[in-house]
Amino acid sequence: MQNLIASSLKYENGTLSVLDQYLLPHQQVWHECHSVETMKELIISLKIRGAPLIGLGASLLVAHLAQQGGTQAALAKAIDELEATRPTAVNLMHCMATLREALKSDDFVAAVVCSAERLFIEDIALCERMATRGAELINSGDNILTHCNTGALATAGIGTALGVIYKAQQQHGNIHVWVDETRPLLQGGRLTAFELERWQVPYTLICDNMAASLMAAGKVDKIVVGADRIAANGDFANKVGTYNLAVLAHFHDIPFYVVAPLTTLDTQTACGSDIAIEQRNSAEVRGVSGSFGEALWAPTNANVYNPAFDVTPAKLITAWVLDTGVYNKSDVESGALTALK
Numbered sequence: 001m002q003n004l005i006a007s008s009l010k011y012e013n014g015t016l017s018v019l020d021q022y023l024l025p026h027q028q029v030w031h032e033c034h035s036v037e038t039m040k041e042l043i044i045s046l047k048i049r050g051a052p053l054i055g056l057g058a059s060l061l062v063a064h065l066a067q068q069g070g071t072q073a074a075l076a077k078a079i080d081e082l083e084a085t086r087p088t089a090v091n092l093m094h095c096m097a098t099l100r101e102a103l104k105s106d107d108f109v110a111a112v113v114c115s116a117e118r119l120f121i122e123d124i125a126l127c128e129r130m131a132t133r134g135a136e137l138i139n140s141g142d143n144i145l146t147h148c149n150t151g152a153l154a155t156a157g158i159g160t161a162l163g164v165i166y167k168a169q170q171q172h173g174n175i176h177v178w179v180d181e182t183r184p185l186l187q188g189g190r191l192t193a194f195e196l197e198r199w200q201v202p203y204t205l206i207c208d209n210m211a212a213s214l215m216a217a218g219k220v221d222k223i224v225v226g227a228d229r230i231a232a233n234g235d236f237a238n239k240v241g242t243y244n245l246a247v248l249a250h251f252h253d254i255p256f257y258v259v260a261p262l263t264t265l266d267t268q269t270a271c272g273s274d275i276a277i278e279q280r281n282s283a284e285v286r287g288v289s290g291s292f293g294e295a296l297w298a299p300t301n302a303n304v305y306n307p308a309f310d311v312t313p314a315k316l317i318t319a320w321v322l323d324t325g326v327y328n329k330s331d332v333e334s335g336a337l338t339a340l341k
């Protein structure tokens with residue numbers, strides 16, 4: 001397989017490595033990944049994360065195993081196991097379905113390797129197209145609020161929602177970003193802040209519960225978020241807390257944009273209530289851990305509710321920014337998304 005290098009995932013000279021996103025920004029540790037067990041652990045623990053990236057990481061591993069002499073049966077089992085690691089982001093299912101198809105080929109090794117390479121390279125182009133389309137919706141001087149991490153760390157390219165923000169800053173300048181810290185795992189505080197700092201885009205970090213007062217004060221011009229799965233009717237799942245922002249945006253009359261590649265669109269899923277929402281372990285809410293160590297502040301056995309994602313209904317969305325175009329509510333109501341697949 002050719003060398004493939006992204007911000008947090010690389011295949012270089014026959015070795016697959018993942019940048020540990022749980023330890024960022026204070027430690028930059030790359031893990032080599034040679035087995036299905038290791039990749040499953042990296043995905044489940046969110047050391048590799050973000051809808052596009054988990055699909056690409058799993059794909060590169062399957063391609064690597066194919067090159068190492070894995071049988072069709074072993075590779076099929078690997079695909080099934082990797083697909084089951086996280087249930088919400090459909091990009092993982094899309095990648096695994098692509099490789100399953102390649103596995104049927106007589107020359108399955110070449111077919112799997114070629115498919116994995118293509119998925120990775122395509123993702124870079126998808127990011128670029130979303131960013132170009134999305135940047136047209138942003139004006140110089142905008143204060144943009146975003147949630148979770150949707151940047152280069154979460155994709156092979158420049159990102160989805162954060163890619164739009166980056167492109168807007170390059171093209172128009174004078175952009176400022178309000179970064180939701182994104183409890184419980186702090187992808188905003190750990191990762192988005194880290195990326196914006198590297199990109200020199202001015203930002204201010206806030207706790208999630210500060211968004212409402214900022215909007216009331218007229219300090220948010222636009223909200224731009226990513227997605228883990230968009231249903232046929234336009235409802236979408238994204239990091240828990242996204243729905244809160246959409247409700248607030250509606251109340252304050254602030255444009256609310258969702259940015260995602262076509263690989264996040266799942267027209268087999270009719271609406272948001274059909275999207276499986278991943279439930280995660282209680283420790284993530286009882287405290288926090290990372291490169292700084294561990295803190296537990298709640299009672300050790302406190303009851304916890306910890307869905308990783310929530311669903312935002314289509315009626316709260318101003319526009320869907322995909323690599324193929326920007327779609328408004330009436331486009332979506334008249335079947336624009338279903339027509340894309």
Ligand code: MRU
Binds near residue numbers: 187227228238240
């Ligand atoms: O649990 P995570 O960190 O994988 O969740 C990521 C998100 O919710 C992102 O907003 C989404 O994957 C879009 S990213 C390009």
